[in-house]
Amino acid sequence: MTSSQDTTEFVVRSIAEEALANEKYFGELDSVVGDGDFGYSLARGFEVVLSGWDGVDRSDPGIFLSKIAIIITSTIGGTSGPLWGTAFLRAGTQLTGLNEVTPANSIAALRAAIEGIKHRGKSDVGDKTLLDALVPAVDALENAFQAGDDAKTALGKMATSARQAADATSLLQARRGRASYTGERSIGSPDAGAIAIAVLAEHLARTWPT
Amino acid sequence: MKKFINDPKQFVPEMLEGIALANPDTLRYVPEYHLIHRADAPNHDKVTIIQGSGSGHEPAHVMTVGRGMLDGACPGDVFAAPPIDYIIGSTKLLASNKGVLLLVNNYTGDRMAFEMAEEASSADGITVRTLFIDDDVSVQDSTYTVGRRGVAGNFFVMKAVGAAAETGADLDELVRIGEKVNSVTRTMGVALTACTPPARGAPLFELGDDEIEIGVGIHGEPGRRRALWMPANEIVDELLGAIVPDLPFVSGDRVAVMVNGLGGTPISELYILYGIIHKRLTELGMTIGRNYVGEYCTSLDMAGASITLVRLDDEIEMLLAAPAEIAMRVF
Numbered sequence: 079m080t081s082s083q084d085t086t087e088f089v090v091r092s093i094a095e096e097a098l099a100n101e102k103y104f105g106e107l108d109s110v111v112g113d114g115d116f117g118y119s120l121a122r123g124f125e126v127v128l129s130g131w132d133g134v135d136r137s138d139p140g141i142f143l144s145k146i147a148i149i150i151t152s153t154i155g156g157t158s159g160p161l162w163g164t165a166f167l168r169a170g171t172q173l174t175g176l177n178e179v180t181p182a183n184s185i186a187a188l189r190a191a192i193e194g195i196k197h198r199g200k201s202d203v204g205d206k207t208l209l210d211a212l213v214p215a216v217d218a219l220e221n222a223f224q225a226g227d228d229a230k231t232a233l234g235k236m237a238t239s240a241r242q243a244a245d246a247t248s249l250l251q252a253r254r255g256r257a258s259y260t261g262e263r264s265i266g267s268p269d270a271g272a273i274a275i276a277v278l279a280e281h282l283a284r285t286w287p288t
Numbered sequence: 289m290k291k292f293i294n295d296p297k298q299f300v301p302e303m304l305e306g307i308a309l310a311n312p313d314t315l316r317y318v319p320e321y322h323l324i325h326r327a328d329a330p331n332h333d334k335v336t337i338i339q340g341s342g343s344g345h346e347p348a349h350v351m352t353v354g355r356g357m358l359d360g361a362c363p364g365d366v367f368a369a370p371p372i373d374y375i376i377g378s379t380k381l382l383a384s385n386k387g388v389l390l391l392v393n394n395y396t397g398d399r400m401a402f403e404m405a406e407e408a409s410s411a412d413g414i415t416v417r418t419l420f421i422d423d424d425v426s427v428q429d430s431t432y433t434v435g436r437r438g439v440a441g442n443f444f445v446m447k448a449v450g451a452a453a454e455t456g457a458d459l460d461e462l463v464r465i466g467e468k469v470n471s472v473t474r475t476m477g478v479a480l481t482a483c484t485p486p487a488r489g490a491p492l493f494e495l496g497d498d499e500i501e502i503g504v505g506i507h508g509e510p511g512r513r514r515a516l517w518m519p520a521n522e523i524v525d526e527l528l529g530a531i532v533p534d535l536p537f538v539s540g541d542r543v544a545v546m547v548n549g550l551g552g553t554p555i556s557e558l559y560i561l562y563g564i565i566h567k568r569l570t571e572l573g574m575t576i577g578r579n580y581v582g583e584y585c586t587s588l589d590m591a592g593a594s595i596t597l598v599r600l601d602d603e604i605e606m607l608l609a610a611p612a613e614i615a616m617r618v619f
Contacts, residue, residue, distance in 0.1 A: 105487070105488055109488070109492050109493060110493075111509070111510065112509070113367045113492070113505075113507035113508060113509055114367065114485055114488050114492050114507075114508070115342070115365065115366065115367045115368040115485070115507075118365065118366075118368070118485075118487045118488075119365065119368050122297075122365070151371060151372045151373060151404070152371055152372070152373035153371055153373075154371055155342070155364035155365055155368035155369050155370050155371045155374075155397070155401070156342070156364065156365075156367075156368030156369050156397040157369070157396050157397035157400065158397075159369070159371050159372060159397070159401060160372060160397065160400035160401050160404055161400070163372070198400055198404075199396070199400065254396055254434060255396045255397075255434070256395065256396065256505065256507060256509045257509075258396075258434060259426075259427050259437065259505060259509050259510070259511070260509065260510045261428075263510055
C-alpha cells in the first residue's frame, strides 16, 4: 500500500467484507442473551458501504471515514448504527486534513472512536460491550507501535489482545443493551460486539500485506 | 422456517407496502424511511406524533397511524431500532408548526438513535421533544441495566397523547400527559414459545416443550426466570404478583387492563387470561374501567401474553375513550 488513503481503504474494506462474511455468526452470538439483530444490522450497512464504494469522497482519509460514517448511520439500525457511526465519524474527524497518517495519528483516531462510543452508549470498559475488546486491542496496538513493531506485527498483537479480551467477556455481567435485562444469566456467554471486534482485528492482521 | 415471505430483507418493506395498499384513503408510505404516515400530515393545527421502534411488533406501531393516535411510524428492521436517518427524514417531512413529539420505547439502540435524531432535527430548527416509555416491571435492578423496557403499555401513552393532540394541546402539554400515563402503567409478559425472526430463520432462543419464560421482553429477550409450565391461574398470579405491588395498584383504584397476545396465542386463551385477571382485580377491590383483549404489541410468532394495568383518573380515561381511526379494525 502506497499511501495513507490506500491503507485507510484497506482497513474499511476489510471490516466491511468480514462483517458480511460473519452475518449469521454475529447474529447467533447476539441471540444467546440479546435479540439476534446484530449480525443482520451490521451486514445491511456494510453491504451499502461496499456497493457505493467507488462513489465515496476520498479527499483525504479523514473525509473518507466521515463519509463511511454517514452511510452507516443512514443504513444500520438497532444499537450498532449509532455506535459504529459515531466511532467512524470521530475517527474521521480526528484525521481530516491529514494526507499522511502516522501510527500516532491512527492511535489518536482509534482513541477518539472509543471516546465517541463511550459517550454515545453511556458505557465504559466492564459493561460487557465491544469496548471490552476494543480498548485493550488499541492499547496493544499502541504498545507495539511504540516498541517499533512493523504494522503487520503490531496488528497481530492487537488481534491477540482483542481475542483474549473478547473471550473474557464471558465472565462479565451485561450492563448495557438488551443483554443487560438478563442480569446474571448473561454470564457464561461472550458479548457479541466484543467478539466482532476480535474477528475483525484477526482478519485485518491475517490479510495485511507483508 | 415456514413463513409468508419472499426475501427476508424485504420483510419490512413488503409489509409496509401491504398496509399502505390496504388503507389508500388514510395512509401514505415513504419507502425511503420505512415511513407510514397519515395522508393529511403534517397538520399545522396539531403537534406531530411519530413512533419508531423495530418491526415485528405489529400492529404496533405502523397500524396505529391515524386520526387520534400517531401521525407517522418509521420502524427499523425486525427487532432493530430505525437508522437515525429514517427518524430525521420522517421528522422533517411531517414536522408541524406546533412541533414534533417522538415516542420511543426505552431500549439502548432506540434511545441513541432518537437522541441523535432529536439533536439533528433541533439543529434544523424543528421543535422536537422525545418521550421514553418504560412500563415493563420484569426488569428489576435498573442500576445494572439501561432501565425498564417499553412494551405493550406504550399503547396507552400513544392513545392518550394522540387524543390530546387532536384537541390542539401543545407540545409541553403532550409531554406532561405522556409522562403521567407512563408513570401509572405497568406491564409484564410471559412466553410459551420462542419467536423466529425471518432473517435468522430459526427460533431466537430454546424453550423446552414444558418450559415458559416469565418476564420475557418483546424481542424474545430472556426475562426474570424460566419455569416449568403451569396452569393459567398460576401464571396470572405470578404476573399480577409482580405488577400490582410495583406501582402499587390498591383497593379502590379504577384501572384499564390490557391482555396482549404476543403473536402466536389464540384469542380464546387471551380471554381465559382476562377472565382470571378480572376476578383477581375485583377481589383486590379494584374497578376495571376499560379493558383491551387482543394483539397489540407482538413479538412475531411468539406464543405468550403480557398483562398491562393502568391506573385511571378522569383525564386519562377521557383520553382513552376519545375516538381514533386507525388501520386496526374489525369491520
